[in-house]
Amino acid sequence: MSLDRRQIREIVAIVVGGALLRLAVALVSRGSNDIISWEDFGDDIAKHGLIWMYQNVPWWNHPPLMGYLAEGLRALALAAGWPFAPTFKLVPIAGDMLSALLVFWIWLGKSGDYRAARGALVIFTLSLDAVLVSGYHGNTDPLVAALLLAACFAVDRGRHFTGGVVLAAAVNVKLIPLLVVPLLIARLKPREIARFVAGGALGVLPFLPVVWLAGESFVKNAIAYRSNFENWGIPLSIRALASIGRDAHAGALERIAEVSRTVYIRVGPILIVLAVLALAAYARSRRWSSVYERVALGLALFLILTPGFGVQYTAILGPVLLAHNRRWGLRWAMYSGLFLFAVYATFYLGGFPLKSTFYSAYRPLAAVIGILPWALLVAFAWVTLRQSRREAVRD
Numbered sequence: 001m002s003l004d005r006r007q008i009r010e011i012v013a014i015v016v017g018g019a020l021l022r023l024a025v026a027l028v029s030r031g032s033n034d035i036i037s038w039e040d041f042g043d044d045i046a047k048h049g050l051i052w053m054y055q056n057v058p059w060w061n062h063p064p065l066m067g068y069l070a071e072g073l074r075a076l077a078l079a080a081g082w083p084f085a086p087t088f089k090l091v092p093i094a095g096d097m098l099s100a101l102l103v104f105w106i107w108l109g110k111s112g113d114y115r116a117a118r119g120a121l122v123i124f125t126l127s128l129d130a131v132l133v134s135g136y137h138g139n140t141d142p143l144v145a146a147l148l149l150a151a152c153f154a155v156d157r158g159r160h161f162t163g164g165v166v167l168a169a170a171v172n173v174k175l176i177p178l179l180v181v182p183l184l185i186a187r188l189k190p191r192e193i194a195r196f197v198a199g200g201a202l203g204v205l206p207f208l209p210v211v212w213l214a215g216e217s218f219v220k221n222a223i224a225y226r227s228n229f230e231n232w233g234i235p236l237s238i239r240a241l242a243s244i245g246r247d248a249h250a251g252a253l254e255r256i257a258e259v260s261r262t263v264y265i266r267v268g269p270i271l272i273v274l275a276v277l278a279l280a281a282y283a284r285s286r287r288w289s290s291v292y293e294r295v296a297l298g299l300a301l302f303l304i305l306t307p308g309f310g311v312q313y314t315a316i317l318g319p320v321l322l323a324h325n326r327r328w329g330l331r332w333a334m335y336s337g338l339f340l341f342a343v344y345a346t347f348y349l350g351g352f353p354l355k356s357t358f359y360s361a362y363r364p365l366a367a368v369i370g371i372l373p374w375a376l377l378v379a380f381a382w383v384t385l386r387q388s389r390r391e392a393v394r395d
Helices: 005-027 033-049 050-056 064-078 084-111 114-125 128-137 141-156 160-171 176-184 191-225 231-247 250-283 291-305 311-324 325-344 364-369 371-394
Strands: 029-031
Touching: 005 084, 005 114, 005 128, 005 231, 005 250, 005 311, 029 033, 029 084, 029 128, 033 050, 033 064, 033 084, 033 176, 050 141, 050 191, 064 084, 064 191, 064 250, 084 114, 084 128, 114 128, 114 160, 114 311, 114 325, 128 141, 128 311, 128 325, 141 160, 141 291, 141 311, 176 250, 176 291, 231 250, 231 311, 231 371, 250 291, 291 371, 311 325, 325 364, 325 371, 364 371
Parallel strands: none
Antiparallel strands: none
């Protein structure tokens, strides 16, 4: 479907409006602790180099190219006399704008309905979750989301080599997209998989010098990295059990909670991998052709089961879920956005620019609100799998 000039102007206005909204938030805020870490990373890499970072900074757990990005953005901020925080946030904001355009184009292609596509675009540009992560938080997850959605788009259009290249780019931002590789290729033929893998292999190149010169440190920092055992999902229930045990002076409950915590930190990642592999096998055996649905469900399982969580992870799911289904995408934008707002608000320490300092686990109010988006993910997974079984029976 081709667009007329009026429609093009309308879409440009919506996208630009979304970018300006995020930029306004970025200009009045520092954000979370993450932005301080990124500024320190940029300084340290400029002084000591990337290999030194892996060998001497245990919390440097990002792919190599992100080190050069941090160094470059720090240099840009210094040269232009800009604060680092809004300078860095130009990257996640750009990621959001790419996601916005992709969401519109995907909906226009699969529905042929301009209004439906425009509605999906508006949902994303005004998504509280997306605005807070890209404009406030200060991390690269919106760029991961955009590249992951672009990989889905390429695979859906039959451009398998391009899909592999784009997914490799996403992995060079964060390693999380590796999780959905089985879902991206689940319905592909052997030759198509080979082209996808060939494209993806290009993404290995930036890692080779690091693995050669600091392999053990890279594995320890990046591969073995575990996020915080937070007040979210399954960890929330374990932490609540421990709290009840402490308040009731019930040592047995505290011990059960501590053992559960130790076990789940180790077992949780395995459960996630097994769940995604099972989902990929199920998708391959059934007539389940929507790559957006598969990847959205895989990311939902990750967020449901994860033993380590950061609020910015919610932004990775948003675009691909919206590309699959507008209703689920809207619900996620609302529920996760409300949760993020509660997290940032309860960690706000006052002053200007606005900042939220994470000094403990999520506060009780935010943790309770966080049950809403987590339960939404469970509902989405249940409904999606049930519908796929019904469709398989009809076929």
